[in-house]
Amino acid sequence: MDEREVHPSVAETAEDIAEMEIRGAATIADAATRALEAQAAASEAQTPEAFESEIRRAARRLLDTRPTAVSLPNSLRYVLRRTEGETVDALRESAIAGAQEFRDCLDSAQADLGAIGANRLRDGDTVLFHCNSTDVMACIRAAREQGKSIGAIVKETRPRRQGHITAKQLRDLDVPVTLIVDGAAGRYLDDADHVFVGADSVTADGSVVNKIGTRQLAVTARERDTPMVVAAQTVKLDPTTLTGQTVEIEMRDEHEVIERAEREEIGTITVENPAFDVTPPRYIDAIVTERGQFPPESIVFLMRELFGEQARQPWEE
Missing domain, CATH: 1.20.120.420 (translation initiation factor eif-2b, domain 1)
Incomplete structure (x- = not known):
């Protein structure tokens, strides 16, 4: 080689x-x-x-x-x-x-993590889901294994429709599912007892970086007094934010949003496709990890325990 x-x-x-x-x-x-x-x-x-x-x-x-x-x-x-x-x-x-x-x-x-997250759910609860998260599904799977009946409202989560994956996984667990378009979340929050989302990363101040649309959902959930729960293994805690580094938001290809032929038909436009957004800790009720559940403002203490104060990264020369 x-x-x-x-x-x-x-x-x-x-x-x-x-x-x-x-x-x-x-x-x-x-x-x-x-x-x-x-x-x-x-x-x-x-x-x-x-x-x-x-x-x-x-x-x-x-x-x-x-x-x-x-x-x-x-x-x-x-x-x-x-x-x-x-x-x-x-x-x-x-x-x-x-x-x-x-x-x-x-x-x-x-x-x-699943066992801890399942403790937040009661028999008969309805959960609203955004995107697809294996950590969130672990919570639902554990709740079902405990014999709890759970209902589901699933946002389809455009542009890649990861909510369809969540809907299929929930049906495999024999959970009844209502699939909705993203813009309908506000209408259906009154029917939900919890919102459960995953995370791609969690920062030192307890902000959650997750699939685009999470922040909008969290703000609306707070307005409706619907608890917002984030399921995230500690591998998703971002130690670089302990030293003030900001999170880079991935921008994905515009053709996930609009077909090439349609774009040419419309004419000159700018298309942006951010994959994630950042939800501030004030809109989050709890972050569930395998180490326990934490108010978002306390996640910094767990991060320091696990990582210390990070500086130079091991892949650097």
């Missing part, structure tokens, strides 16, 4: 993440660690310095795909900070062990 190249698994995973063939924070993190593991296992580096340079290069290739999904850099950070040793073999073994350890933690975290 040329020293400037990355393993095919890294290149393929990066492309799949960028094209949203691999989607969802936990799934992205899982795939990224598998790609790093493949890079480490196949490395033909002759020196520890060459191995470390190679693994950092692979991490940067993955990192560039989805700038807002903080589970991606957190998974890379976890593996790289556990890659230690004086020899190539020792570095390889520690990188592989770190990747496997991260995935073990990821598997148990979602089950623990």
Whole structure:
């Protein structure tokens, strides 16, 4: 393998993440660690310095795909900070062990989070959903396993209609579903006992970065006194915000919003397609993690406990 190249698994995973063939924070993190593991296992580096340079290069290739999904850099950070040793073999073994350890933690975290989130739900509650989140689904799955009857109102979540995925997963859990267009959320909030959303990242001040439309929904939910609950594993906490770094909002291709032929027919227009927005903590009732549930203003204490004060990143030279 040329020293400037990355393993095919890294290149393929990066492309799949960028094209949203691999989607969802936990799934992205899982795939990224598998790609790093493949890079480490196949490395033909002759020196520890060459191995470390190679693994950092692979991490940067993955990192560039989805700038807002903080589970991606957190998974890379976890593996790289556990890659230690004086020899190539020792570095390889520690990188592989770190990747496997991260995935073990990821598997148990979602089950623990689900059990905690399910405690917020009562038998007969109706939940309004935005987008698709495996963490949110873990809460609903746990509630159903507890024997609770749950009803669902699902926003279709344009432009990619991730709500359709949520509707299918809820039906698989035998939850009755009402699918609505995004603009109808205000009308249906009076029928909901809770709003449950996931997160792509959570900042140190308790703000939640999630699929575009989350902030609008949260503001309307607060007006209607409908509790807004965010389900987010700690892998989605963004330690860079402890030092004041702002979150980069991913802008996606305009053709997710409008077909090329239609755009040409309309004429000269500007099309913007932000993938996420930021919901301030004042609109959020609780952030549910595998470590417990927290008021958003307290999430900084958990973040410091887990990450300390972050500075230089491990993929930097």
